Structures are given as structure tokens and as C-alpha cells.
Amino acid sequence: MSDFNRIKQLYLTFSHEMREHFDEKKPILRESIEAIRLRYWYEGLKQRTSLHTAYELERHFEKESFQRNSNGTIRHYRSKWSRYEQSIHTPKSKTLKRVELLAPGSTREIDHPLWRILKLTDPGEIDAEMILRTLSFDVQEIIFVCSFSGLSSYSNRKPITQRVLDQLERRASLDCLTCLICLLLEASSQKRAVLSTKIALTVHNVILMMGIELYARKVALPLLDILIERILPLGVMPHLKMWMISSDYIHASAHLNLMVYQTKRGNKRVLSWPQRAKLMYRLIHGYMGLDVQYAMAPQFELNDKVGDIPEELINKFNKASSLRNWAWDSIVEGRSEPMPPAELFV
Incomplete structure (x- = not known):
């Protein structure tokens, strides 16, 4: 269970640590x-x-x-x-x-399948079927469908649709994150670029939700560094490259979690993690205004190593950047602006 003051204190502590780190120019340790x-x-x-x-x-x-x-x-x-x-x-x-x-x-936490996946050096090494069957029951229920043969039952994988990804995102947990990473590694090894991009976006959203809680466990920075370096790029389009760093994710996560308590359903309440995750899902997907949706979108930079980038893609990139800047200005200044100015859509 958590309330507004707990999240606020976590964020204040994180901000203080980042200022100290910057002032003292401490080396980044892997x-x-x-x-x-x-x-x-x-x-x-x-x-x-x-x-x-x-x-x-x-x-x-x-x-x-x-x-x-x-x-x-x-x-x-x-x-x-x-x-x-x-x-x-x-x-x-x-x-x-x-x-x-x-x-x-507690034993599950130290022996979680996530740690085993992250030790893999080659995405092609992953045995997705085996990993997925070790995840929590609620995650397996999303990924598998049960069938019967006489007196026996068996389960097969469901196709990975947007509905499946949305179900995983709404549950945002260590098991859901593990499942999504597993699916992304599998899709990448199969050269399924469109699916990889969709899964990577869902991974991005889930770690936005979880970032401040990972910080509370004192693993956010090193864990997010690994995901940013080795996992998320598998779903980035060729003309783009990762721009966000681990501290950006914690910064955004803190704001996202705090905004939960400013909604009608979360105001002045102590919320369980599943309750917070469902409200964050709605915030990220624009159900409570497009300002949060644009602010929480992944931030990239243009990849200058791919040669000439079509003007259409450059215009789309610039538009996304403008919308994100407008959204963060609104959030930081405490304004609630569900719709961006019309000129940003031109």
C-alpha cells in the first residue's frame, strides 16, 4: 500500500541523490x-x-x-x-x-526468472516457452489458452495481439515485465520488427509505472541501465535511437505515480499496487487527458548512422518532440491541459 506522501518522499530523496552525484562527479559503476x-x-x-x-x-x-x-x-x-x-x-x-x-x-524474488533472462548474452538463446511457464498464474492466464483432449488438458500460446499487451501492461509487475522482455527477445530473434516495436512500447510503459518502486528497492538505476542498453533498443525503429537514460525514467515514474493521487479515484487515498497500476494505465493512454499521454511517450533522437531519413519521418519526430515539450511544461507548472494547442498538430 502507498500514499501520495510516500511517493513524494521517494522522489525528493532521489532528486537529492542525483544532485549529490552530479556535484561530486561520482563515477558510474556497473x-x-x-x-x-x-x-x-x-x-x-x-x-x-x-x-x-x-x-x-x-x-x-x-x-x-x-x-x-x-x-x-x-x-x-x-x-x-x-x-x-x-x-x-x-x-x-x-x-x-x-x-x-x-x-x-521472498525466495521467489531472489530466484525470479527476470534475473535469468537478463544474464543471457544472445536473444536467440532464450527458451520463451520454458520461461513463460515459470511466471505467475495471472500472467500465464493472459499468455496461454487452455484446451482439452478427452480427460486431459493442455495449454498453447495465444497470438501476441495489442489486447494481450494491454492486459500485461495493466497488471504491471515483475512477472509482467519478465513476460514482455521474453516476448521482445523472441520477436527480435524472429525478425518481427512491427511486433518488436509494439512490445518495446509496452515495456517502456511498464517500467515507467514501476520505476519509483524499483528505486525504493535500490535497484532502479542499474536495472534500468541494462534494459535501456540491451532490451528496449530491440524495438526501436531504424531511424531512431534511445535518448532516455535511467534517471529520466525515475523522474517520469515519480510524476506518473504522484498524478495517480490527483485523480478522482486516487485522491486522498492509500492505494494498493494493482489499483495504482490500473490508474497509471489510464493516464498513460490519455483517458484523463492527452498531456500525460504525450509526456510519458518514449523519447528518442534521430539516428545519424542510417543515411538519409525521409522528410515524413523527420516531421513526425519533430511533432512528437513539440507535443512532449508542451506536455511536460503543463505537468511541471501544475496546469491540467487535456488537449494541446491546435498549432502543434499542424
Whole structure:
């Protein structure tokens, strides 16, 4: 559950960290998938337990690791959770099972199929069928259709239509993101350019929704860097190239999540993630005004390595840029303008 003030505080913290990073000119460090998945698990446990330190988490999940004196005071403890906090040591299965008893579903987070997909170096290596069948039931229900043969049942893949992509987007979760990445890798390896572009747009929308929550888990920047470098370009048209960076996605995500609480359905309420995701879907797709739709559209730059770009495509690019600038001006200034000025459509 989340409210306006929580999202606002996350965004303020992010903005402060970005200013410090810029002022101190800190180097950008690449993080491994192993480090990202461990931190996602560790920070998730902090959120669920409302505990703040490695010491508190170790006492909560592994009391037996604390050796005590005869008077009951703590004499020694292993301090292994501090290594989890630093993402330098992965918990063994015994620890994961113990944690799972108190935090059901936590093992799934550290062993999620997403981490396995992101370790692939060649899109052609992916076994889409196998990955998709490991996802949550609600996602499989979207992707597969069940049929019967006598007393037996079996399931086959549905065609990937816009309706299927919309259903995944409305559910925006780690499993939905994994599904979309899997479908994009598959479509790209099959040279299905039009489908790849549609899936990539849906991936873009989902990470816009999830960005601020990924930041709350302290994995947003390194994870988004990977998606921007290796996944999203698979669905970019040849005359364009990625312009947005990971911090752009978190910035947009914070605004999108905050706008949820300014709608009639979200005003002054504490909302669950599924409730927020459905409202963000409506915002992104213009159901509550075209200003948000244009602001949240992916931002590209022209690819100067493809030779001459047709004038029609250049005009379309310039028009999209103008509409996006108008939309962000409206949002930043606090104006609600459902329709852009007529001259922007000329």
C-alpha cells in the first residue's frame, strides 16, 4: 500500500541523490545481475518487516545465529546479513527457507526468472516457452489458452495481439515485465520488427509505472541501465535511437505515480499496487487527458548512422518532440491541459 506522501518522499530523496552525484562527479559503476537480485531481495525484506539494519534483520530471521552470555546479553553473532546488505554474499538455500517461513514469496524474488533472462548474452538463446511457464498464474492466464483432449488438458500460446499487451501492461509487475522482455527477445530473434516495436512500447510503459518502486528497492538505476542498453533498443525503429537514460525514467515514474493521487479515484487515498497500476494505465493512454499521454511517450533522437531519413519521418519526430515539450511544461507548472494547442498538430 502507498500514499501520495510516500511517493513524494521517494522522489525528493532521489532528486537529492542525483544532485549529490552530479556535484561530486561520482563515477558510474556497473553492477552485476547477481548484485541487483540480491539487493532487490534484501530491500524487499526491509520493506515487509519495517526493519532498517542488517543487525535487526538477522535478529528477526535468524535468532539462533546470536550467541548469548549467561545473563542473556549478546556475546557474538555472525554478522552475515551485513554482507547481504552490501550485495557481496548470496544467501544459501537453508537461509532462504528460513526467511521464507516468515516472509512468504521472498525466495521467489531472489530466484525470479527476470534475473535469468537478463544474464543471457544472445536473444536467440532464450527458451520463451520454458520461461513463460515459470511466471505467475495471472500472467500465464493472459499468455496461454487452455484446451482439452478427452480427460486431459493442455495449454498453447495465444497470438501476441495489442489486447494481450494491454492486459500485461495493466497488471504491471515483475512477472509482467519478465513476460514482455521474453516476448521482445523472441520477436527480435524472429525478425518481427512491427511486433518488436509494439512490445518495446509496452515495456517502456511498464517500467515507467514501476520505476519509483524499483528505486525504493535500490535497484532502479542499474536495472534500468541494462534494459535501456540491451532490451528496449530491440524495438526501436531504424531511424531512431534511445535518448532516455535511467534517471529520466525515475523522474517520469515519480510524476506518473504522484498524478495517480490527483485523480478522482486516487485522491486522498492509500492505494494498493494493482489499483495504482490500473490508474497509471489510464493516464498513460490519455483517458484523463492527452498531456500525460504525450509526456510519458518514449523519447528518442534521430539516428545519424542510417543515411538519409525521409522528410515524413523527420516531421513526425519533430511533432512528437513539440507535443512532449508542451506536455511536460503543463505537468511541471501544475496546469491540467487535456488537449494541446491546435498549432502543434499542424
